[in-house]
């Protein structure tokens with residue numbers, strides 16, 4: 001009987017399973033009542049021979065732990081003692097399952113390989129960054145060598161980067177571009193750390209029940225190794241210790257799960273304007289674990305103007321053909337009018353919203369709805 005424990009995202013797990021037909025652990029759970037009854041009968045010393053359960057392949061997907069009660073998770077071993085199988089797969093199981101299966105089987109552990117950033121991805125990142133972001137060349141020049149660190153150091157330690165600066169200047173966008181360049185997908189693993197109350201945050205960071213979401217649990221199924229800890233400065237200072245081992249060793253063990261984050265790129269963001277403000281707020285212990293703080297500059301008038309022109313052209317081009325025709329004689333005039341108020345726009349989000357609102361208004365005017 002082979003037991004294989006796989007750590008990684010759903011798609012990769014699907015590919016990893018060699019067999020095309022299998023039963024899930026949940027299917028087996030549904031038969032648990034029957035198995036339970038046979039236990040009872042056996043323990044009462046009856047002559048009744050319990051039914052033998054045999055399955056070629058059993059698969060336990062990560063979602064299955066969510067629908068199991070704690071009791072049934074603990075009972076998995078009891079169940080496995082009463083079924084026979086050739087291969088049993090677990091995806092991202094909780095620690096207590098690992099403990100029991102290790103005691104009873106020889107277990108293969110397989111970790112999904114997220115890969116390391118290579119020079120080619122750095123070149124791609126630089127191209128994407130220059131193409132999409134205006135006025136952040138200084139940030140790019142610090143970021144490139146920071147992203148290259150895994151190539152020059154022997155350990156698998158994660159890189160921890162703090163992006164800081166005013167809102168709407170490209171911090172989150174940059175995290176997505178890194179993921180896009182390395183993994184071909186902007187699906188970064190994003191944690192919004194400001195949304196928790198303290199007790200919720202505690203349960204999320206340190207783990208409570210195996211069924212509940214936690215930092216470790218969701219890290220296990222991430223698709224990319226770019227992990228965004230948005231508004232990192234909003235974490236309660238007492239809870240920062242949850243990140244120590246993760247940043248130092250690339251591992252987090254909570255009450256239920258153990259997640260590995262070798263070679264990961266953690267991107268923390270905050271709206272502070274100086275590194276001394278960051279240090280004061282997050283405390284020395286976390287601050288010293290940050291590989292590099294990278295400043296995103298506020299945008300000057302010229303840069304805002306460039307962004308506005310790009311945004312305007314993009315929105316204008318995406319109009320339906322007949323709408324575009326109706327407005328085309330106004331194109332230059334609209335751009336001029338929008339530009340005249342450029343100093344009033346605070347950041348890029350502001351610019352985007354204003355452009356869209358303005359175009360929408362002009363269109364309704366042209367259609368005589370307004």
Ligand SMILES: Nc1ncnc2c1ncn2[C@@H]1O[C@H](COP(=O)(O)OP(=O)(O)OP(=O)(O)O)[C@@H](O)[C@H]1O
Nearest residue numbers: 132133134166167168169170171172173307348349
């Ligand atoms: N420097 C820039 N040049 C061009 N577009 C930008 C720039 N900065 C931001 N944008 C665009 O503005 C939007 C918001 O940017 P983003 O989410 O990166 O802001 P942020 O810096 O993370 O802000 P916050 O601190 O509020 O989270 C994105 O769609 C992004 O593409």
Ligand SMILES: [Mg+2]
Nearest residue numbers: 171172230269
């Ligand atoms: Mg952001």
